[in-house]
Amino acid sequence: MTRTILTRLAAAALAAWAAYVLAWALAEAAPGPAAERAARAGGVLPPDDAGTAPVRAALIARAEARFDLGGGAAARIARAGARAARLDLGASWRDGEDVAARLGPAVAASAAIAVPALVLALLVGAGLGATAAPRGRRARAVDAVAALAVATPPAWLAILGADAGGDGRLAAALVLAAAPAAVIAVHVRAALADFLASPAALAARARGAGGGRVLAVHGLRLALPGLAPLAASTAAYLLGTVAVVERAFALPGLGRVALDAAAAGDVPVLAAVAAIAGGAVALFTGAADVAARLADPRLREAA
Amino acid sequence: MRRRAAVAVLAVAAGVALCADLVAGDRPLVLHRGGATDVWPDGPRGDALRAVLTADDWALWPPIARDPTAVRAAGAVAPLAPPSRGHLLGTDDRGRDVAARLVHGARTSLAIAAGAAAAATALALGLALLAVRAGGAVDAAVRVACDVVAAAPPLLTVIAVQGLVGARGLVPVIALLAIPRGADTARLARAGLRAALAAPWTEAARAAGAGRGRLLVRHALPHAAPALATAAAVTAATAVLAEAALTFLGVGAAPPTPSWGELLAQATAHDLGWWLALPAGIAITAVAWALLALARRDA
Numbered sequence: 001m002t003r004t005i006l007t008r009l010a011a012a013a014l015a016a017w018a019a020y021v022l023a024w025a026l027a028e029a030a031p032g033p034a035a036e037r038a039a040r041a042g043g044v045l046p047p048d049d050a051g052t053a054p055v056r057a058a059l060i061a062r063a064e065a066r067f068d069l070g071g072g073a074a075a076r077i078a079r080a081g082a083r084a085a086r087l088d089l090g091a092s093w094r095d096g097e098d099v100a101a102r103l104g105p106a107v108a109a110s111a112a113i114a115v116p117a118l119v120l121a122l123l124v125g126a127g128l129g130a131t132a133a134p135r136g137r138r139a140r141a142v143d144a145v146a147a148l149a150v151a152t153p154p155a156w157l158a159i160l161g162a163d164a165g166g167d168g169r170l171a172a173a174l175v176l177a178a179a180p181a182a183v184i185a186v187h188v189r190a191a192l193a194d195f196l197a198s199p200a201a202l203a204a205r206a207r208g209a210g211g212g213r214v215l216a217v218h219g220l221r222l223a224l225p226g227l228a229p230l231a232a233s234t235a236a237y238l239l240g241t242v243a244v245v246e247r248a249f250a251l252p253g254l255g256r257v258a259l260d261a262a263a264a265g266d267v268p269v270l271a272a273v274a275a276i277a278g279g280a281v282a283l284f285t286g287a288a289d290v291a292a293r294l295a296d297p298r299l300r301e302a303a
Numbered sequence: 304m305r306r307r308a309a310v311a312v313l314a315v316a317a318g319v320a321l322c323a324d325l326v327a328g329d330r331p332l333v334l335h336r337g338g339a340t341d342v343w344p345d346g347p348r349g350d351a352l353r354a355v356l357t358a359d360d361w362a363l364w365p366p367i368a369r370d371p372t373a374v375r376a377a378g379a380v381a382p383l384a385p386p387s388r389g390h391l392l393g394t395d396d397r398g399r400d401v402a403a404r405l406v407h408g409a410r411t412s413l414a415i416a417a418g419a420a421a422a423a424t425a426l427a428l429g430l431a432l433l434a435v436r437a438g439g440a441v442d443a444a445v446r447v448a449c450d451v452v453a454a455a456p457p458l459l460t461v462i463a464v465q466g467l468v469g470a471r472g473l474v475p476v477i478a479l480l481a482i483p484r485g486a487d488t489a490r491l492a493r494a495g496l497r498a499a500l501a502a503p504w505t506e507a508a509r510a511a512g513a514g515r516g517r518l519l520v521r522h523a524l525p526h527a528a529p530a531l532a533t534a535a536a537v538t539a540a541t542a543v544l545a546e547a548a549l550t551f552l553g554v555g556a557a558p559p560t561p562s563w564g565e566l567l568a569q570a571t572a573h574d575l576g577w578w579l580a581l582p583a584g585i586a587i588t589a590v591a592w593a594l595l596a597l598a599r600r601d602a
Binding site for chain 2: 015023026027029030031147148150151152153154155156158159160162233236237239240241243244247248255258259261262263264265266267270271273274277278281282285
């Protein structure tokens with residue numbers, strides 16, 4: 001198991017590095033030389049006309065030296081990759097601030113919303129799914145509510161939540177958890193309904209287990225391995241959608257940093273956001289894999 | 304029952320999107336002026352036309368006789384006005400008619416949904432056919448690439464790529480939404496094609512002399528079609544929701560393009576003008592629900 005965990009951690013680090021390098025490669029497709037774009041992102045580049053040519057040239061040269069943007073595209077991408085391997089994310093093109101110093105608090109702020117949302121989604125989803133497990137009216141009601149929750153735009157829910165007032169972070173977590181909780185509820189309900197119709201449930205009942213124990217002890221344990229990849233995809237969904245609730249509730253976080261960087265064309269910050277996203281998704285997937293192995297001995301034996 | 308309701312919702316939304324100019328606009332459908340009757344006439348529109356109509360003239364206007372981009376009604380600017388007889392769903396922050404923008408926003412949302420679904424399905428089919436036809440290392444490479452691309456968080460990816468490449472507008476949004484969904488769909492299509500190629504009826508066709516291309520296109524592809532249709536409906540629903548989120552964040556449809564997400568963004572900016580948020584939210588939810596309901600039925 002230790003080897004599996006180390007392998008997954010290495011894969012997450014590699015995914016983060018690859019996403020960072022890919023982002024720099026994509027940035028080379030943008031129009032204009034990199035140094036000129038860096039100077040423009042800083043907001044100091046005057047309009048391109050004859051009178052401003054010397055000033056523009058000086059500012060572009062300064063940006064090129066400051067952000068290490070000399071040479072061809074391949075050289076810039078290679079240097080970016082080498083810096084990332086040394087955990088040096090560089091400085092923002094917009095204001096020269098250290099990218100790692102900017103992203104640290106932003107990631108913490110987003111995690112303060114996304115982690116409670118993930119926990120809420122898992123608890124509420126599993127609870128709802130378990131209560132509606134026997135097929136019937138309650139199951140149909142849960143399915144219908146889940147279908148509506150998945151189809152409701154998070155931005156709309158966030159607007160309604162923001163108007164209700166109260167603690168912004170809690171309301172943001174609730175809004176963010178709605179759709180994943182619905183998906184998890186449907187998954188758990190279906191898995192438990194299948195379990196209840198299986199010989200394993202019959203055997204547990206024959207040994208004298210009550211309905212609640214059959215579901216909670218025997219059924220949920222069987223549903224857990226299937227829940228692990230769903231939790232990983234939920235975490236990836238939350239990572240992207242957190243930007244929406246941050247905007248609606250006027251909260252700081254990764255989404256706001258990414259939007260500001262995208263508006264300014266701030267490549268070092270966007271590349272770092274891509275690295276965080278790539279690494280986080282790989283980490284979630286690896287964690288789901290480890291959790292599934294822990295919950296299901298058959299997976300451990302197969303490995 | 305659910306399928307019928309879903310089909311009805313989608314039919315209404317598609318009808319409104321296709322006929323948006325006939326449902327909401329300041330150009331008369333029929334104009335009788337100076338003894339002559341014109342259908343869908345050129346020339347003056349809206350308040351300018353109303354001002355020159357005499358007692359003998361008449362015009363048949365669209366049900367919502369407002370242009371989605373016009374900021375003046377009857378010569379006056381009325382920003383953020385609540386619903387009234389003149390503006391059934393009120394006005395937005397520039398005085399534009401919300402009902403007209405809602406109708407024309409359907410065109411934006413559904414165009415993105417249809418474009419993303421078509422592009423994702425085409426990409427998925429191409430990748431799946433390539434992987435199954437080539438096999439070996441190509442198959443493995445396609446599978447890994449699809450796993451990686453499909454796992455990317457869509458909203459964050461669109462924001463980052465738009466900022467990195469400097470591409471704005473609806474076409475990049477459609478492409479960026481279609482690529483991860485296409486990768487996800489390609490996994491389904493690949494599995495479907497491989498299962499069909501191993502089925503007895505395909506073996507029978509092979510024994511009868513059918514080539515690999517014919518086996519794939521005539522025998523395996525129809526087997527994968529239901530999964531592809533389901534995935535296309537999910538992609539369209541995802542695209543409707545993503546368009547709303549991206550425009551809400553300011554990186555989707557560019558102003559002054561009417562969009563449902565833009566109405567939600569305005570509702571946030573102006574302390575919840577309910578007439579901005581409510582109709583747009585209901586429209587997005589209804590269309591996304593209908594698409595997901597169809598997908599569930601197809602599955």
